[in-house]
Amino acid sequence: MLVTALFVVRTRDLLAATMLLGAYSLLSAGMFMVLDAVDVAFTEAAVGAGVSTILMLYALVASGRFERTPTRPQWLPLLVVLATGAALVWGTFDLPPVGAPGNPVHQHVAPRYLQQSGAEIGIPNVVTSVLASYRGYDTLGETAVVFTAGLGVWLLIGGLQRRGAAAPVLASAPHANLILRVVSKFLIPVILLFGLYVQFHGELGPGGGFQAGVILASALIVHLQVFGADQTRQIVPESLLRVLAPLGVLLYGGTGVAGLLLGGNYLDYHPLGRTPVGGQHLGILLVELGVALTVSSTMLLLCYLFAARVARR
Amino acid sequence: MTWLQLLATLLLGAGSLLLLLAGIGLLRFPHFYARLHAAAVVDTLAAALFLAGLGCLFGATLGTVKLGLILLFLLFTSPTACHALARAAWVSGLREPAQPGEPPPSPS
Numbered sequence: 001m002l003v004t005a006l007f008v009v010r011t012r013d014l015l016a017a018t019m020l021l022g023a024y025s026l027l028s029a030g031m032f033m034v035l036d037a038v039d040v041a042f043t044e045a046a047v048g049a050g051v052s053t054i055l056m057l058y059a060l061v062a063s064g065r066f067e068r069t070p071t072r073p074q075w076l077p078l079l080v081v082l083a084t085g086a087a088l089v090w091g092t093f094d095l096p097p098v099g100a101p102g103n104p105v106h107q108h109v110a111p112r113y114l115q116q117s118g119a120e121i122g123i124p125n126v127v128t129s130v131l132a133s134y135r136g137y138d139t140l141g142e143t144a145v146v147f148t149a150g151l152g153v154w155l156l157i158g159g160l161q162r163r164g165a166a167a168p169v170l171a172s173a174p175h176a177n178l179i180l181r182v183v184s185k186f187l188i189p190v191i192l193l194f195g196l197y198v199q200f201h202g203e204l205g206p207g208g209g210f211q212a213g214v215i216l217a218s219a220l221i222v223h224l225q226v227f228g229a230d231q232t233r234q235i236v237p238e239s240l241l242r243v244l245a246p247l248g249v250l251l252y253g254g255t256g257v258a259g260l261l262l263g264g265n266y267l268d269y270h271p272l273g274r275t276p277v278g279g280q281h282l283g284i285l286l287v288e289l290g291v292a293l294t295v296s297s298t299m300l301l302l303c304y305l306f307a308a309r310v311a312r313r
Numbered sequence: 314m315t316w317l318q319l320l321a322t323l324l325l326g327a328g329s330l331l332l333l334l335a336g337i338g339l340l341r342f343p344h345f346y347a348r349l350h351a352a353a354v355v356d357t358l359a360a361a362l363f364l365a366g367l368g369c370l371f372g373a374t375l376g377t378v379k380l381g382l383i384l385l386f387l388l389f390t391s392p393t394a395c396h397a398l399a400r401a402a403w404v405s406g407l408r409e410p411a412q413p414g415e416p417p418p419s420p421s
Contacts, residue, residue: 177400183393190386 001027012067018056025049038206039127042198046214051299054221058306062157109134121280123203131208132284136267140252142210143291147249150298157309184226191219199292203284209291216292217299224300229307238304241297248294255286317369324366331359344409345402353395360387 004024008017025048032041096102113130121129131139199212224232255269259279262271269283270276314322338351364384368377 179393179396183389186389187386 001031012069013065014060014067015057015065018053018060021056022049022053025052039125039131039208042206042211046211046218050218051214051221054218055299055302055306058303058310062306062309121277121284123281123284125203125205125207127206128202128208128284128288129280132287133267133269133280136256136287139287139291140249140256140267143249143252143294146298147245147294150245150301153302154305157305180226184222188219188223191222192216195219195296199288202288203281209288210295212288213292213295214299217296217303220296220300221303224303224307229304229311233304236300238301241301241304244293244297245301246294248290248292248297251290251293252287255283255290259283317372321366321369324362324369328359328362328366331355331362335359345407346399346409349395349399349402353392353399357387357391360384360391 001024004020004027008020008024011017011020025044029041029045029049032038032044113126113134117123117126117129117134121133123129195212195215198207198215199209202208202212220232220236223235255272256267259268259271260266264271267283269280271279272282273279332355335351335355338355339348342348342351361384364380364387368380371377371380
């Protein structure tokens with residue numbers, strides 16, 4: 001990991017840097033796996049090594065492959081980086097030793113989550129119950145961040161310019177050859193199915209809205225790459241995505257408001273069902289659905305935007 | 314050590330050896346297509362060997378079924394990815410040098 005990180009900093013070839021970043025993400029996913037953080041590893045592999053590499057490649061096609069060589073050494077950034085790094089390393093001196101049983105992380109709320117979540121939430125995957133129920137606010141914030149980032153990119157590159165003008169004519173001919181088309185026709189349904197499995201299996205095993213959203217989006221991105229953006233737009237029109245991305249956040253927040261109206265706290269799912277555990281199940285299902293909607297439609301929307309921009313050039 | 318474990322060791326060892334050879338070929342071969350040939354042909358077989366070896370270790374469990382599925386997908390995706398790579402290089406104008414040992418001509 002250190003070697004890939006150093007090469008990413010050193011190289012001027014941004015394509016190589018992007019590929020190395022993907023490798024870096026995959027390696028850190030392996031590291032999380034070794035640390036038994038299966039959900040985090042899954043997310044890192046799907047988001048870090050998968051979709052963000054594709055988005056960065058699109059950005060490279062839109063901008064240019066090579067970084068400009070700086071004309072003079074820049075001392076101020078180096079100073080800032082060194083000071084920040086030194087402060088971070090100094091901060092690690094206060095951390096308790098890794099894995100010691102007396103650490104705050106093993107004393108504070110984690111034992112309660114591990115012991116009580118089976119009775120309170122009633123789903124086997126503790127990570128999902130922590131993410132979607134105990135720490136529902138954080139996950140709502142993350143979903144809103146994904147949506148806001150997508151909105152920002154949409155506003156920055158051409159979302160508004162195209163309002164009056166006709167949609168740009170993209171390279172609509174099937175530019176990929178037979179082998180790619182046949183193999184992706186076989187793979188895309190399987191990827192979609194796997195995404196749905198990850199979505200609805202997130203209560204039982206590793207998985208959940210973020211990973212499922214990214215996997216669903218990646219199936220459509222494969223379609224976009226192989227068959228051209230026009231064909232994908234016919235399946236999933238951009239206007240639909242523009243509705244779905246906010247709808248996910250709305251669904252998440254609305255689940256919270258529904259709990260509020262039914263007499264609980266915000267993002268408290270107990271009142272939603274007949275029994276508290278049933279309410280938790282329903283709440284987590286709705287919330288994860290919202291996350292998946294926002295994540296997948298934002299990712300696909302970004303790819304549409306980049307593809308349109310590349311086609312305009 | 315049971316026979317299954319011995320078989321798994323052999324399969325995993327063969328896979329590692331093949332991957333090592335592919336890595337050496339990737340570094341040592343003269344031009345792009347030869348390097349791709351070294352990597353592309355071997356990595357499918359090596360992955361298959363690895364998965365078969367792991368399957369022997371797992372025995373007749375659900376894990377082995379999943380390994381079989383992974384193998385199926387690798388058999389589809391890995392050659393396709395290499396094909397796409399070689400095709401992209403060909404379409405963008407990369408040609409082999411006429412004489413072995415010459416530096417490859419830059420794509421134009």
